Amino acid sequence: MINKKVCIMGAFSVGKTSLVERYVHSIFSDSYLSTVGVKISKKDIMVNNIEIAMVLWDMEGKDDFSDINMTYLRGAMGFFAVADFTRKETLDAALQIRKRATELIGKSVPNILLLNKEDAAIREITDAHLAELTDSGIQFFLTSAKTGKNVESAFISLADQMML
Amino acid sequence: MISPDTAEDMKKLKKLLLQDEIDRLNKIEAQINDPLSETERVSGVIAEAVIMSSNKNNKFSKAIEPVLENSLIQNIHKQPQEYINLLFPIIGSTIRKSISETLNSMLGSFSRGLEKSFSLKGLKWRIEAIRSGKSFSEVVMLHTLVYSVDQVFLIHSGTGLLLMHVERKDTVSKDADMVSGMLTAIQDFAKDCFNKDGGDNSLNSLKMDTYTLFIEQGPSVYIACVTNGIPPPEFPSKLRECIELIMAEFREPIARFDGDTAPFAGAGKYLLDLLDVKFAEDGKNISRKVKATPVIVLSLLFMLLLCKSYSSYKMNKGVNLIKAERGIFLVDVKKPWGFKPWHILLYRDDFALSAQEILKNNGYREDLLTVQSIPFISYDPEIVRRRIMSKLDIPKDAAAFFDNGTLTLKGSAAIRWITDARQIALATPGILRVDISEIYDPRFNELEMRISEIEKIYIQFPHDKSYPVGQDAQKLEDVVNLLVKLEKLAKEMNLNVSLTVYGHTDLTGSIKYNYELSQERAKTIAYMLFARGAHIAVSIFGMGSDYAENSHDDPEKRRIELKVTLLPNAEKGY
Ligand SMILES: Nc1nc2c(ncn2[C@@H]2O[C@H](COP(=O)(O)OP(=O)(O)OP(=O)(O)O)[C@@H](O)[C@H]2O)c(=O)[nH]1
Numbered sequence A: 001m002i003n004k005k006v007c008i009m010g011a012f013s014v015g016k017t018s019l020v021e022r023y024v025h026s027i028f029s030d031s032y033l034s035t036v037g038v039k040i041s042k043k044d045i046m047v048n049n050i051e052i053a054m055v056l057w058d059m060e061g062k063d064d065f066s067d068i069n070m071t072y073l074r075g076a077m078g079f080f081a082v083a084d085f086t087r088k089e090t091l092d093a094a095l096q097i098r099k100r101a102t103e104l105i106g107k108s109v110p111n112i113l114l115l116n117k118e119d120a121a122i123r124e125i126t127d128a129h130l131a132e133l134t135d136s137g138i139q140f141f142l143t144s145a146k147t148g149k150n151v152e153s154a155f156i157s158l159a160d161q162m163m164l
Numbered sequence B: 001m002i003s004p005d006t007a008e009d010m011k012k013l014k015k016l017l018l019q020d021e022i023d024r025l026n027k028i029e030a031q032i033n034d035p036l037s038e039t040e041r042v043s044g045v046i047a048e049a050v051i052m053s054s055n056k057n058n059k060f061s062k063a064i065e066p067v068l069e070n071s072l073i074q075n076i077h078k079q080p081q082e083y084i085n086l087l088f089p090i091i092g093s094t095i096r097k098s099i100s101e102t103l104n105s106m107l108g109s110f111s112r113g114l115e116k117s118f119s120l121k122g123l124k125w126r127i128e129a130i131r132s133g134k135s136f137s138e139v140v141m142l143h144t145l146v147y148s149v150d151q152v153f154l155i156h157s158g159t160g161l162l163l164m165h166v167e168r169k170d171t172v173s174k175d176a177d178m179v180s181g182m183l184t185a186i187q188d189f190a191k192d193c194f195n196k197d198g199g200d201n202s203l204n205s206l207k208m209d210t211y212t213l214f215i216e217q218g219p220s221v222y223i224a225c226v227t228n229g230i231p232p233p234e235f236p237s238k239l240r241e242c243i244e245l246i247m248a249e250f251r252e253p254i255a256r257f258d259g260d261t262a263p264f265a266g267a268g269k270y271l272l273d274l275l276d277v278k279f280a281e282d283g284k285n286i287s288r289k290v291k292a293t294p295v296i297v298l299s300l301l302f303m304l305l306l307c308k309s310y311s312s313y314k315m316n317k318g319v320n321l322i323k324a325e326r327g328i329f330l331v332d333v334k335k336p337w338g339f340k341p342w343h344i345l346l347y348r349d350d351f352a353l354s355a356q357e358i359l360k361n362n363g364y365r366e367d368l369l370t371v372q373s374i375p376f377i378s379y380d381p382e383i384v385r386r387r388i389m390s391k392l393d394i395p396k397d398a399a400a401f402f403d404n405g406t407l408t409l410k411g412s413a414a415i416r417w418i419t420d421a422r423q424i425a426l427a428t429p430g431i432l433r434v435d436i437s438e439i440y441d442p443r444f445n446e447l448e449m450r451i452s453e454i455e456k457i458y459i460q461f462p463h464d465k466s467y468p469v470g471q472d473a474q475k476l477e478d479v480v481n482l483l484v485k486l487e488k489l490a491k492e493m494n495l496n497v498s499l500t501v502y503g504h505t506d507l508t509g510s511i512k513y514n515y516e517l518s519q520e521r522a523k524t525i526a527y528m529l530f531a532r533g534a535h536i537a538v539s540i541f542g543m544g545s546d547y548a549e550n551s552h553d554d555p556e557k558r559r560i561e562l563k564v565t566l567l568p569n570a571e572k573g574y
């Protein structure tokens, strides 16, 4: 059995917990319960015929990233930085987290930026922002924990990269 | 003299006397010449020789020291694993000793505590102790230390990933992978909370009900162990021993660990050893009220909530309460590090509770969170409802319902209130329609009754006369009384009463004459009513003989007709 520790980080209320719930239990709820500390779940998947267990560390949302919690990040073998389509500042936050986490882990680990709430009618993250992301070579997925769009693909893609 | 024979005899004699010695000498000679038997001989005494020599002086050890040292170093380089295997238990045992000392003193106080207690069972145990010659506390231990080890986790400290997990057959457990993550998170958290300056302060046991979670830290892995009941004193040292064995055998794969747990399958045997430990003297087991892991997980969560998280938990609850409140739109929550209150930014309608009120109503301190609130107008139905209700002073027999943009007024209320309410409602944000078809003013009935009473009255006139006589003149009194009452009622309802008097004639006489006569009759009635105290606006109309038909002298046609009109009170405005 291969176990992989994956951290899910991002600003407050961007949908980290919802994404994990969607991926692990295929459920979505409109109600919002902010995560305290860290919540751990697990999902077994097959990558290239190898069974791996992703241990998902869903961390509490933080709006200031100066103290992104190294203790929980320790030993992460991959991570997601999550932003919320309806709030531009969460994208800035996610990019900052991404940078800081790579520094803290000390080596470059597979990571993916998730732009969540793709289903939302009002978007603050525009096509121009997406173009910018593409230019800078950052890997990202447009996801919706609500409709389930791209959630599975994102997790599988990260798992793939961790097994390289 | 010795003859040759004598020499021969001597030889014989020698042989006779010394044969044994000769044989022995030959044997010794042979031995000396054979290196193998020489080694065999020396080997028998060398140990004694060394001991003897080192007892006298340490010349020998001095001589041999460099040789030994060299070969030892070479050996360690060649087979480090072997030496780790050898050394770990030795180092460990020193530590174990000090632990068991601490434990003993703990158990001592435990039994002292029991010795003081008095119960029937205690008495029985005391008798047993006297009979068997054991100490009382020993007897108590035998009876009380019923325990089992339910689960053992081997966890990689760096990642929190589970390397190996064993459990008793009858244990229903939560996913071990998740539990190990949680355990590690909690330890990280505990270190973070209590131990910012780096001393060794890691968590090593958690108690919940009859379950205890033991954590034994190794260099880069740790063992967590769920036990039920009171474990025997040697249990912690068993744990330590186990981790030492595992460290000795798996040092390398642990150092290289990248998620693959296959190399650790062999650690299972050490963990199983722990499971096997039992100390139930009389064989019975503590009832399993609760299954181990959920309880442990609960207790872990409990731990989390206890430290910083208790306040975070409260703040989180608070935020959710505020967020759930209608008419409040939560924009942002800032969570400063440490124990400072979270700062929330929200939009709030005037008709929503304030954040402080919400906190207070739910038993929290008002200053649990710091709040910045920006006023806004909410179209939340509940808030629209509160908004309109605060503006309408609803009378006791009326009710207002708000649903889907429509305000429906029901029951009975003064007409004035109804019309006012309608206007206010239409000017209130969030209200699109007002339905007043189901509300009425009960005084309308009375009003209608009075009006019809008045309008029923016929006052007839003698032929060619412009004033009523007899009974008809009397009727004017009734009209005045009715009018006064009507006017009073109308005034209450903020209505103005006006009366129209139509005069009629029969067919005799010219049209022009009849017209003037009818007008005269109406005018007379108006004066007479005024004179009798009906101070209301009266209009008069002479209708001539228009309504009269064939008959020439029909008394029915010589009459006036009364018509009451109600108008809203113009002064107060509509
Ligand atoms: N429309 C829409 N809403 C979403 C989506 N994902 C999450 N939400 C909602 O956003 C809110 C926050 O979701 P969470 O998953 O709790 O957010 P979080 O990032 O875990 O928040 P913290 O734990 O406080 O950091 C909830 O009300 C969710 O229902 C999505 O894809 N689309």
Ligand SMILES: [Mg+2]
Binding pocket: A016, A017, A018, A033, A034, A035, A058, A059, A060, A061
């Ligand atoms: Mg969350």
